[in-house]
Amino acid sequence: MKPHVICLMASSVDGRTHHSRWRPKGAGADWFERIHDELGGDAWLIGRVTGSEFAKGKPYPATTNATFPRENWFARRDAKAYGVVLDAHGKIGWGRSDIGGDPIVVVLTESVSDAHLAGLRGEGVSYIFAGKSEIDLALTLEILNRELGVKRLLLEGGGAANGAFLRAGLVDELNLILCPAVDGARGAPIVFDSTDAESQQRAPVTAMTLESTRPLGGGVLLLRYLLQNDPQRAG
Incomplete structure (x- = not known):
């Protein structure tokens, strides 16, 4: 079952974040956490770049004598909410196991090294x-729902992660905190973004109400x- 995905972002009037x-x-910078708490998600999700801003540790050692199966591993399953971070190739050394009291769950690919898995386990950081x-991304949502009971997920940036979910047709709702400010600079972070290679991919959004x-x-x-998404292109 797919959780209900709410993209929550604060932006200037020109869409910069x-x-x-x-x-x-x-201008309006203190509203994000208040609305985050009001929405009451079972989990919130951010991309690697945003996630690295919360890291307190150094990269994990490059080698280990241990080997680990490529299976989901959870330090905790009883939290009120989880902080989920996309880190496909295991770049972040956390130095912590939670963010604001919410246990960290890292989303990896099977290409990640055993040494990185050892580092995560050693710090009590869950991973899938x-x-x-x-x-x-669709599989990510399915696992979070099945393994941790996540039914309501807050998607909170950065723009690359938001854009990936949008293009996959997985965003159900957008809550945009529009602040009376401007940025005006070319290349500044925006609400939904893409790489150059993804720039021609259109999101399957058929309606916004x-x-x-x-x-x-x-x-x-x-x-x-x-948001309504074309079911034939979503996921």
């Missing part, structure tokens, strides 16, 4: 496998859209 670049400074060499517009104060708006 790097708060430190916004002018005026600090969702592909041979590339992450299958504005469900609500909620003023949050100070010129900040929360826009809630429901």
